[in-house]
Amino acid sequence: MSPKSVGCSVRESAQSQGLRTVILENQFLRIVILVDKGSDIVEFRYKPTDTDYLLHLPGGIRSPQDGAGGLSDQAFVDTYSGGWNEVFPNGGPPSLYKGVQLGHHGEISVIPWEHAIAEDSPERISVKLWVRPHRTPFYLKKTLSLEAGSPVLHIEESLTNEAGEEMHCMWGQHIAFGNPFLFEGAEVFAPAKKIIVHETMENYEPRRFAPGETFPWPYTKSPEGNQEKANIIPAFNDAQAQEMAYLTELTDGWYAIVNSAEKIGFGLRFDHELFRYIWYWQQLGNVAKGYPWWGRLHTTALEPWTSYPTNGLAEAVENGTALVLQPGETINTTIKAVAFDGFSSVDLITPDGKIIGKKNVF
Secondary structure, rough: OOHHHHOEEEEEOOOOOEEEEEEOOOOOOHHHHHHHHEEEEEEEHHHHEEEEOOOOOOOOOOOOOOOOOOOOHHHHOOOEOEEEEEEEEEOOEEOOOOOOOOOOOEEEEOOOOEEEEEEEEEOOOEEEEEOOOOOOOOOEEEEEEEEEOEEEEEEEEEEEEOOOOOOOHHHOOEEEEEEOOOOEEEEEEEEOOOOEEOOOOOOOOOOOOOOOOEEOOEEEEEOOOOOOEEEEEOOOOOOOOEEEEEOOOOOEEEEEEEEOOOOOEOOOOOOOOOEEEEEEEEEEEEOOOOOOOOOOOOOOEEEEOOOOOOOHHHHHHHHHEEEEEEEOEEEEEEEEEEEEEEEEEEEEEEOOOOEEEEEOOO
């Protein structure tokens, strides 16, 4: 058996519609990065159980260059196919900031990034990616790495304000999970104190939680006043609801989502002093009809964000949650994403990505 078959490998490839990809693999993980569309992670597969945790919409991967997208205000939604998207500098609907119209969820997730393979050995592989948005003076770069024998994806990120003036932004990791991982239901573990439910939204019915209310995590109430546990994600056939909420007052920077039946999980470790909120987006049981979901979406997204709510940058500036960078300022951060099995609950994800929790007992 060759060292590459038991160690790490990295290669460049072409995805549908000619979009460039980079594929990182070791014994545990297969990570597919869509370089030509926002550096989206479109596959996060745990090899021991052949589990891809991420949402994949029926339409498949769509190129922003195919006539539906580009830099239009709705490019993110027009070309959304699921997965893990880096979102910056706007969160939510189009928003006007310092004379520039920022589209839905900003622009870096719908434009090509530059990239270079930085390391390629059986022991460790890395790819560097970087981008400058067209409409705002920022520079974002990151390095994704895998090490032999480890189910942890390491991400190092750096954000720089290249303007000669103070700049505001919203920065998020839009990570959406889907079937078959969610089909039998799942449970969320996170060190949050509160959950804030987004106010009433147009065409966002039925809701699972009472709109506009704040509850102690993980307990909430339904619009009818019945108790709900927000950490329990219903199985595909058990509920039809739409939801948008925010986990707040994080005491540490991590979360885990565990398949309730198979005890297969995904965990994320992040800087909770930078990403102070976990956006909690749900579409359950293919309930959302019409554009853009057409009755074919079942997902839960758990998204670390610097700011809230999902109303655009202008509101985040007004409510004081927008991230502020001074001229020339750089912010560095690290994220670790880990795949695991054999745990029925998670108490902690350590800074090096180790899972601490209750092991499954047979």
